[in-house]
Amino acid sequence: MIAAALDWGSSSLRAYRFDEAGQCVQTDARDAGIKFVSEDGFEDVFRELTSAWTRTGDRVLLSGMITSRNGWIESDYLPCPLPLTQLLDAGTRLALDGLDLVFLPGARQDAPADVMRGEELQLLGASSVYGDGVYITPGTHSKWARITSGVLEQFRTIPTGEVFDVLIKHSLIGALTSDGNWDEAAFLAGVERGNQLDSVLSDLFTTRSGVLLQQYSEAFAYAWLSGLLIGREIREGLATLGDQGARLTLIGSAPLCANYLKALSYLQLDAHAAEHDVTLSGYQQIIAHVTT
Amino acid sequence: MIAAALDWGSSSLRAYRFDEAGQCVQTDARDAGIKFVSEDGFEDVFRELTSAWTRTGDRVLLSGMITSRNGWIESDYLPCPLPLTQLLDAGTRLALDGLDLVFLPGARQDAPADVMRGEELQLLGASSVYGDGVYITPGTHSKWARITSGVLEQFRTIPTGEVFDVLIKHSLIGALTSDGNWDEAAFLAGVERGNQLDSVLSDLFTTRSGVLLQQYSEAFAYAWLSGLLIGREIREGLATLGDQGARLTLIGSAPLCANYLKALSYLQLDAHAAEHDVTLSGYQQIIAHVTT
Known part of the structure; x- marks a missing residue:
């Protein structure tokens, strides 16, 4: 089962624990973003957070900058148009302590060249609540995206x-x-x-x-x-x-x-x-x- | 008479000596831009460069960032449309060692707000050679300007x-x-x-x-x-x-x-x-x- 998920960004880390029915039963948040953790320190942070939440054979999802070149394990970018529920299948796997870690992929667009890593998961979640439309994640690198029926069609x-x-x-x-x-x-x-x-x-x-x-x-x-x-x-x-x-x-x-x-x-x-x-x-x- | 002129910018200083007929007879250039000279050091640099070139009663022209708030003496901005030969009359004067120093003004535009300081002199010189048209001073803060009959009409x-x-x-x-x-x-x-x-x-x-x-x-x-x-x-x-x-x-x-x-x-x-x-x-x- 999927026992936990880590939204691990540049500056912060937020963790979710799930029960067997997929309900979130516990959360944790730390200022342990990837820019504060050395390359060989990711395992320790991971273990400390999730060891009490997991059993052998469990899966843990990871998304955000932890899946980037500067993170723990780099995962792919999937091309648009992208059915967002496909993220899991295309994840990059790592076996650790009997767990199956899945580093979820980012999304890419080839013309014009564009990438996102982490926002695609937020877009999947938001569109499951708010439906089709245009979504904006404002910030350092704002993303504008069009979602139709759970498919990330285009973004900038x-x-x-x-x-x-x-x-x-x-x-x-x-x-x-x-x-x-x-x-x-x-x-x-x-x-x-x-x-x-x-x-x-x-x-x-x-x-x-x-x-x-x-x-x-x-x-x-x-x-x-x-x-x-x-x-x-x-x-x-x-x-x-x-x-x-x-x-x-x-x-x-x-x-x-x-x-x-x-x-x-x-x-x-x-x-x-x-x-x-x-x-x-x-x-x-x-x-x-x-x-x- | 106008015995000398100093084009004194942020990073460099270029000086011109003129004879009584207004011909340039000598030049000097130094890495003594205003960012390298302390506020009370402008007089020394000035004297060292021009003392052999001037006599009591002479005028010396100064333009560029030396006329800015961070320079030696701040001069005005003149509004557009601006007949460029008026720059001298609107200069800010300083009496020093029997000399009449004239800090030439910059140019301004009120809508949209815009300023230049130093380029107006280049525009006057260039338009005297190349005539009416659009002039560009590319760089950190590029200026685009339209000059007609020696008048700076508009710039950006x-x-x-x-x-x-x-x-x-x-x-x-x-x-x-x-x-x-x-x-x-x-x-x-x-x-x-x-x-x-x-x-x-x-x-x-x-x-x-x-x-x-x-x-x-x-x-x-x-x-x-x-x-x-x-x-x-x-x-x-x-x-x-x-x-x-x-x-x-x-x-x-x-x-x-x-x-x-x-x-x-x-x-x-x-x-x-x-x-x-x-x-x-x-x-x-x-x-x-x-x-x-």
Whole structure:
């Protein structure tokens, strides 16, 4: 049986214990993401977490960055369109302590080149709850994905969070900004501009020039840049998926989703945030697929 | 008389000595940009360079980042449309050792907010040689400007070089690239894509995903990202200045201009690189304006 599943990302690790009926009976969470664990330390973390949860012959699922080149065991990327319940069959196996570890695969798209690793499980879980539509996992590398009948048809990574972060920390564009006092009006003005105009690189610079010309406070510039990039992400996400009228489901932390919901609502788009633990729902979809 | 002029930028300092007829008779260049000189060290550098060139009552012109908030004396930004020969009249004066130092102003645009400091002098010089048209100073913060009859009508800063630099050095997007072997075909493929498609944020990520899916070598990804951004800059520069058919004059270092010329030529745009010392030409335009 599938006794446990580990959602093991870059910065955190979340574990789920399942009973024989596939119900989640216990969870654990630690700041033991792969960037904090040395290459030969994965086994120890794994044993410590799961030894009391498993018996010989059990299976344990693993997903997230632990399946990447920098993780414990690298698994494949499966091509789109991808029926998400196939994830289990294509996992990479490792026998350890009498257990059958399954490193679930990521998903890929060949034109344009794109990859995800971990989000495909969240998408499986979320779509089992919320149905067909466009899903967004906002963040460092936001994913926009279209799911129909449990099939990941198409997706696109938009690196909004990373671009914002490097500009704020490492560029002159972001050097005159301040995150001290979030300016909601500036954020929405940025969202509107980023969503409407075909001048994304040029508009980035106004984050600096607006402060130099004393049109913007430093706090305004900070939220403006965030809004510009999120407005732009929304434009590109909808354009590349070709789903202008779709209902959008956000998957992520509450504060991040709240920000995106404000932007989407401002643009009069129909959106809501997933309220389930969609990773757990994803694992349970896989378990159901095996046992039925 | 105007005895000397200093083009004093962030990283370098270039000085010109003029005779009574306004002809340049001597030059000097040093790695003494403002980022290498302490705030109370500007006078010493100035005296060392110009003391043998000047007599009591002479004027010395200064332009570039030395006129910024982080420089020696901050000068104004003059609003566009700006007749460039007016730069001298609006300079900020400093009396030193019997000399009249004139810190030339920068240029500004209020909607959208934009600024330049130093390039306006190059634009004055270049347009005195090459006439009306669209000028580009490619680099960290590229400027695109339209000049008509010596008037800076409109400009836009496109921070192509800075975005490329921070992505290469500080992001996962650039982490899988290598600058070891410049791939010309990758660069031109990037230029084409960046110039055509409205998916700039999303396309940035293909720099990473293309390597992960083994479609791109690391060298391909490096030049591709450069091409994407320069192709995008060209699209936005022409769109915001509204000059699709204009002849484009590039101002900058030979290797940088050569790269832009390849991109512009690939896109079948009419472009050439300025071959004069346009900064010197700019100073000489100002001197001519004073003495005639």
